[in-house]
Amino acid sequence: MRSIKFMDHDGTIHDGWVFENQVGIVQGDIFTEFKRDQATIPMSEIKLLPPVAPSKIICVGRNYPAHAKEHGVEVPKVPLIFLKPPSSLITNDDEIVLPPQSKQVEHEAELAVIIGKQGRWITPEQAKEMIFGYSIANDVTARDLQRTDNQWTRAKGFDTFCSLGPWIESDINPLDSLITCRVNGEMRQMGSTRDMVFSVRQLIAYISSIMTLMPGDVILTGTPAGVSPLAPGDIVEISIEGIGTLRNKVVSQKE
Ligand code: ZN
Numbered sequence: 001m002r003s004i005k006f007m008d009h010d011g012t013i014h015d016g017w018v019f020e021n022q023v024g025i026v027q028g029d030i031f032t033e034f035k036r037d038q039a040t041i042p043m044s045e046i047k048l049l050p051p052v053a054p055s056k057i058i059c060v061g062r063n064y065p066a067h068a069k070e071h072g073v074e075v076p077k078v079p080l081i082f083l084k085p086p087s088s089l090i091t092n093d094d095e096i097v098l099p100p101q102s103k104q105v106e107h108e109a110e111l112a113v114i115i116g117k118q119g120r121w122i123t124p125e126q127a128k129e130m131i132f133g134y135s136i137a138n139d140v141t142a143r144d145l146q147r148t149d150n151q152w153t154r155a156k157g158f159d160t161f162c163s164l165g166p167w168i169e170s171d172i173n174p175l176d177s178l179i180t181c182r183v184n185g186e187m188r189q190m191g192s193t194r195d196m197v198f199s200v201r202q203l204i205a206y207i208s209s210i211m212t213l214m215p216g217d218v219i220l221t222g223t224p225a226g227v228s229p230l231a232p233g234d235i236v237e238i239s240i241e242g243i244g245t246l247r248n249k250v251v252s253q254k255e
Pocket residue numbers: 059060061108110139220222223
């Protein structure tokens with residue numbers, strides 16, 4: 001199933017599901033019990049919202065050896081984690097806003113894991129039960145500020161710096177999914193989740209040994225090599241096999 005959140009023409013927010021180019025309302029709680037209305041609303045008549053409202057967005061740094069190498073750093077021995085604020089979330093077709101504080105904002109194409117259950121001290125063996133589905137993320141990063149700051153909250157935390165969507169796909173193979181990122185049609189990143197240092201199961205086990213995971217929480221699993229700067233007017237398209245394509249336009253901060 002493809003799950004979304006959307007706003008209808010009256011401004012009401014719904015959980016929904018997508019079948020081909022049509023949307024249906026989901027009644028109930030997507031994480032526990034729900035029923036789906038027929039998908040009869042054309043995609044063009046709704047406004048997509050970020051597909052979940054997470055209590056937290058947990059990100060993993062340097063989880064692909066080739067990306068660690070391009071920044072001249074070692075692959076970590078345990079997962080390197082940081083947080084992005086939920087206020088940084090946008091979704092498909094929203095604009096990524098370049099803040100005036102940075103001269104080098106870059107895309108990071110990543111597989112996002114959406115948590116479906118509350119859990120702490122989850123073992124790698126139990127981890128699959130915690131997963132609601134998968135989505136596409138752009139972990140937008142102010143690279144110059146990441147270099148100057150010891151903590152990455154500023155570099156990773158600006159509004160619009162976490163694009164997520166367009167939907168959550170309940171069933172993909174996270175062990176080997178192709179990830180690509182194109183800017184203005186030109187290929188910048190191509191990798192596969194098979195190259196992750198720590199697998200999705202290992203990440204869930206590690207993170208849940210630190211903090212309680214909640215339904216709707218999002219884990220960004222790291223980016224393959226090929227990150228590059230964004231400029232106003234750029235169109236960034238991230239595709240993940242089995243999910244789809246997340247597309248955003250880049251604009252500069254309005255005065
Ligand atoms: Zn990242």
